Amino acid sequence: MEDYKKRLALAIAETGALFMDSDLVLKDGRPTPYFVNMGKFKTGRLSLELGSILADMIVDSRLVNEVDIILGPSYKGSSIALATTISLWKDHGIDLMFEYDRKEPKSHGEASTSKSMFVTGAFFDGCRIVIVDDVATSMKTKYDILNKIYQEANKLNIRCHVKGLVIALDREQTVPVYDQHNRLVLDAKGTNATHEFVSRTGVPVFSVAGIREIFDFLYSSKIPLLVNGTRRPINREIMENINEYFKLYGTD
Numbered sequence: 001m002e003d004y005k006k007r008l009a010l011a012i013a014e015t016g017a018l019f020m021d022s023d024l025v026l027k028d029g030r031p032t033p034y035f036v037n038m039g040k041f042k043t044g045r046l047s048l049e050l051g052s053i054l055a056d057m058i059v060d061s062r063l064v065n066e067v068d069i070i071l072g073p074s075y076k077g078s079s080i081a082l083a084t085t086i087s088l089w090k091d092h093g094i095d096l097m098f099e100y101d102r103k104e105p106k107s108h109g110e111a112s113t114s115k116s117m118f119v120t121g122a123f124f125d126g127c128r129i130v131i132v133d134d135v136a137t138s139m140k141t142k143y144d145i146l147n148k149i150y151q152e153a154n155k156l157n158i159r160c161h162v163k164g165l166v167i168a169l170d171r172e173q174t175v176p177v178y179d180q181h182n183r184l185v186l187d188a189k190g191t192n193a194t195h196e197f198v199s200r201t202g203v204p205v206f207s208v209a210g211i212r213e214i215f216d217f218l219y220s221s222k223i224p225l226l227v228n229g230t231r232r233p234i235n236r237e238i239m240e241n242i243n244e245y246f247k248l249y250g251t252d
Contacts (some may be wrong), residue, residue, distance in 0.1 A: 003215060005209040006064040008168065009217045011049055013042040018214070020238070021227035028138065029177040029184045033245050036169055036211075038076060038134035051083025052091060054132055054166060057208045058084070059092055066163045067130040069122045071099045073145040077133045078119075080168070084132055097122040099129075101148050117148050125158040136167040136207065139173055139197045146201060162203050169214070170194065170207035172251045192251045212250070215242055 012018040017040040020195040024032045041050045058064050070088075072081030078100035085098040098192040131145060137158040142165055175196070177188035180195055194205050215234070 001213065002057075002060065004053045004060070005213065006217060007049070008053050008142065008208050009214045010223065011041070011046065011053070012036070012038075012169070012214070013218055013223050015046060016226045021228055026137070030176055030249065032249075033241055034211075035184065036135050038080075038168065045049050047079060047083045048087065050080060050168065051085075051087040053208055054080065054084045054168060055087035055091055057206070058088070058130070058166060059094070061206055062093060063130060063164055063166070064088070064092075067096060067126055068124075068128045069097045069099050069130070071101075071129050071131050071135055071145070071149070073131065073141055074101050074103060077131075077145075080132050080134060099123070101145060117152055123152060123156060123158060123160055127158075127160055128187065129160055129162045131165045133165070133167055133201075135169050135171055135242065136194060136205070137171050137173055139193045142197060143201070146203065151202065162201075165197075165203055165205045167205065167207040168209075170210045172210045172212055172246070173249055174251055187248060189248060194251070212246060215239065 017038050018036050019036060020034045024035050026032050034242050038050070041047055058067075070081045070085050072078045072084075081098045081100055085096050088094040097120065099118055099120050102116075129149065131142070133142070136142070146162065149160055149162060173193070174190035175193045177185040177190045179185055197203070198205055208213055217223075219234045219239050223229045224233055227234070227238065
């Protein structure tokens with residue numbers, strides 16, 4: 001297991017970004033035995049550590065040779081993009097631009113006429129972009145940011161090449177299943193959201209780590225995790241429940 005994966009596992013355990021509790025529910029309504037909230041990386045040290053982890057992975061995968069701009073979708077992704085570019089310079093001597101989007105177009109100052117949906121103005125003709133974000137579940141926000149990038153490129157009459165999407169933690173979870181009345185069907189296995197994203201967009205997806213290898217590492221190393229409000233190592237019963245959950249809702 002690569003060093004940056006171990007550092008991610010230790011960081012999300014330390015911060016409580018990864019925690020387990022009863023009666024947890026995902027945004028789509030499905031139950032889940034665990035939740036991930038990367039907003040827990042809320043100090044300078046932790047932000048820099050997350051950026052360093054992503055930077056190491058981007059360099060290790062050689063993706064760094066194909067990128068001019070690190071872009072993070074607002075809001076969490078914006079701080080991740082900044083921390084990643086700082087770490088690329090600090091740890092690897094690689095100076096890249098960073099960018100992030102607005103929720104609404106700016107209509108004053110330098111953007112009075114352009115009404116740009118992006119903040120730093122980093123885009124240029126032929127630029128190569130890598131998107132960074134915290135987790136991957138349904139991929140909806142990833143489709144949204146791609147649409148924004150291509151709309152901005154069209155408005156500026158330039159070409160932007162999205163070379164990859166880098167995720168800190170892949171939940172390795174299928175998309176929800178709905179019946180003919182658009183009602184959520186529980187205990188049903190949907191399609192692989194990441195594979196579907198790659199197929200539809202042509203943008204490759206990279207992750208620092210998948211959630212199952214994170215759980216395996218924490219379990220085998222007896223690293224304490226926040227479980228039902230108490231910090232303790234994961235036992236065999238918990239791991240069996242996690243594995244059963246992934247048999248139902250996890251990707252193959």
